[in-house]
Amino acid sequence: MTNIDALSWSDVKSSQVVRMAILPWGATEPHNLHLSYSTDNLLSRAVSLDAATKAEAQGVQTVVLPAIPFGSQNPGQTDLPLCIHMRVETQKAILYDVVSSLKRSGINKLLIMNGHGGNTFNGVVRDLAVDFPDFLIAISDWYKVVDSRSFFTEPGDHAGELETSMMLHYYPEYVKPKEVYGTGTTRQFTISGLNKRLFWLPRNWQRVSDDTGIGNPQHANAEKGKLFADAVSTVVAEFICDFANADPDKLYC
Numbered sequence: 018m019t020n021i022d023a024l025s026w027s028d029v030k031s032s033q034v035v036r037m038a039i040l041p042w043g044a045t046e047p048h049n050l051h052l053s054y055s056t057d058n059l060l061s062r063a064v065s066l067d068a069a070t071k072a073e074a075q076g077v078q079t080v081v082l083p084a085i086p087f088g089s090q091n092p093g094q095t096d097l098p099l100c101i102h103m104r105v106e107t108q109k110a111i112l113y114d115v116v117s118s119l120k121r122s123g124i125n126k127l128l129i130m131n132g133h134g135g136n137t138f139n140g141v142v143r144d145l146a147v148d149f150p151d152f153l154i155a156i157s158d159w160y161k162v163v164d165s166r167s168f169f170t171e172p173g174d175h176a177g178e179l180e181t182s183m184m185l186h187y188y189p190e191y192v193k194p195k196e197v198y199g200t201g202t203t204r205q206f207t208i209s210g211l212n213k214r215l216f217w218l219p220r221n222w223q224r225v226s227d228d229t230g231i232g233n234p235q236h237a238n239a240e241k242g243k244l245f246a247d248a249v250s251t252v253v254a255e256f257i258c259d260f261a262n263a264d265p266d267k268l269y270c
């Protein structure tokens with residue numbers, strides 16, 4: 018199983034029981050001057066596949082669904098060409114349809130592998146937990162499951178060293194040459210509580226950054242990306258095994 022792109026009905030018909038599905042969720046948006054618009058889709062799915070493959074080696078069958086390619090976008094970013102904003106209502110409708118379909122397939126667990134900082138699924142997942150009490154959904158922001166500071170000089174938030182390294186590892190063909198990289202220089206707020214992240218409001222992307230990047234990509238390389246991808250997929254695989262094997266009635270000790 019693992020990768021739905023490689024599955025046909027003949028595989029599914031004769032396969033072992035799949036206990037859970039993995040849904041990568043990304044975005045379509047500019048990523049500094051050098052990374053693909055699809056970076057969040059490509060990376061959330063690549064990490065999901067690596068983790069699912071590691072879980073499969075430990076005897077846990079899962080299936081990685083196609084990535085949902087549209088995310089919740091910030092003002093400013095939405096004014097740029099080909100940036101696609103998906104409303105929370107639409108994301109909720111998609112998630113309800115995916116969960117309903119998985120339930121009909123006999124699957125009762127889903128891991129959302131989020132690759133885009135603007136996506137927040139907690140509220141929707143709480144609604145789903147109320148409406149489908151026998152269906153468990155866990156959410157992971159894959160870029161947060163391992164402390165990135167021990168892998169990167171300046172990880173960055175958006176198209177910085179972390180994301181650029183990951184793209185150089187998985188999809189170097191979609192990374193422009195180094196001379197194209199923007200600096201990813203970020204302007205701070207004039208209000209200290211917002212800079213300290215004690216308070217939050219959505220940043221206007223074009224006022225915060227001149228090249229859409231947040232974080233310096235100059236020190237990125239494929240080797241750092243490989244090491245980080247391996248660490249992240251190992252942690253996610255461990256969670257997949259625990260989650261898939263867990264008895265929903267014995268989640269608490």
Ligand SMILES: [Zn+2]
Nearest residue numbers: 056057176180
């Ligand atoms: Zn991204």
